[in-house]
Amino acid sequence: MARYPLFCPLLLLAAIGLADGAAADSYRCGRQLVRDGDAAARLLRLCGEPRRRDSGTETVMVDGAWGPQRVQRWYYRKNRRSLEYVVMLYRGRIVAIEAGRRRP
Numbered sequence: 001m002a003r004y005p006l007f008c009p010l011l012l013l014a015a016i017g018l019a020d021g022a023a024a025d026s027y028r029c030g031r032q033l034v035r036d037g038d039a040a041a042r043l044l045r046l047c048g049e050p051r052r053r054d055s056g057t058e059t060v061m062v063d064g065a066w067g068p069q070r071v072q073r074w075y076y077r078k079n080r081r082s083l084e085y086v087v088m089l090y091r092g093r094i095v096a097i098e099a100g101r102r103r104p
Contacts, residue, residue, distance in 0.1 A: 027076065027085050027097050040092045043074070050074035050087070058088055060095040071095065 026033045029047035055072045062069055069090050077084040084100040 025097065027087060034087070034094060034097075036094050036096065038094045040089050040094070043087060043089075043094060047076055050076050051084075058096070060088060060090060062090060062095060069095070 026035045027047070032046045034043050034046055052075045053072060055070065057068050058071045058073075059066055060069050060071060072089045074087045074089065075084055076087065086098045086100055087094055088096040088098070
């Protein structure tokens with residue numbers, strides 16, 4: 001029983017460490033969620049213009065298979081204290097959403 005109080009904070013720290021840069025399956029814009037498979041037009045309508053855009057090659061799942069694809073990356077962040085989310089698009093559809101780090 002004496003180890004229990006020490007175990008909980010360690011478990012919490014481990015969970016926070018694993019969450020950094022973890023993949024997300026959705027992103028909330030107001031009361032709506034955007035998810036993998038949603039169209040870029042829906043993302044723009046619900047979340048607005050991203051803070052920035054770029055493109056590159058990422059390993060993503062397309063048609064049930066993982067592989068390197070040329071994707072667009074759209075970066076969203078609600079405010080200075082929130083996480084930055086990277087929404088990856090392939091052929092006008094969301095293929096991945098990643099939660100990034102908090103930035104100063």
